[in-house]
Amino acid sequence: MTTPLDAANTLIDAFGRHDTEAYFASFAADATFVFHTHVQPLRSRSDYEQLWYAWERDGFRVLQCESSDQHVQMLTSDIAIFTHRVRTLARTGAVEETAEERETIVFQKRDGGRWLAVHEHLSPALEA
Numbered sequence: 001m002t003t004p005l006d007a008a009n010t011l012i013d014a015f016g017r018h019d020t021e022a023y024f025a026s027f028a029a030d031a032t033f034v035f036h037t038h039v040q041p042l043r044s045r046s047d048y049e050q051l052w053y054a055w056e057r058d059g060f061r062v063l064q065c066e067s068s069d070q071h072v073q074m075l076t077s078d079i080a081i082f083t084h085r086v087r088t089l090a091r092t093g094a095v096e097e098t099a100e101e102r103e104t105i106v107f108q109k110r111d112g113g114r115w116l117a118v119h120e121h122l123s124p125a126l127e128a
């Protein structure tokens with residue numbers, strides 16, 4: 001049986017390898033997303049996938065992702081909140097950039113006990 005932390009680390013690993021199929025398989029179809037880099041919330045996994053593919057058409061590729069300060073808060077036996085700091089190295093075209101962010105992902109146990117991300121919120125990390 002997997003845990004919310006296992007699910008989070010699977011999602012992070014897939015993101016860091018730019019494994020789009022495995023990454024999006026970590027999210028429920030009705031997941032929602034709030035990104036500080038995007039004007040409006042995304043109301044489904046499909047909305048996020050469309051945005052992701054537009055980024056890829058512009059040459060976007062995740063090169064590396066590091067997670068630290070991980071914490072899981074169990075709200076119920078089937079809902080968990082995962083928070084962490086995330087450092088992402090990505091390339092768009094010929095330009096490589098590193099992003100330092102804080103992230104909250106809400107997981108829900110669904111479909112035979114599988115933990116899926118149902119909400120993701122990303123914000124810039126503040127300097128200490």
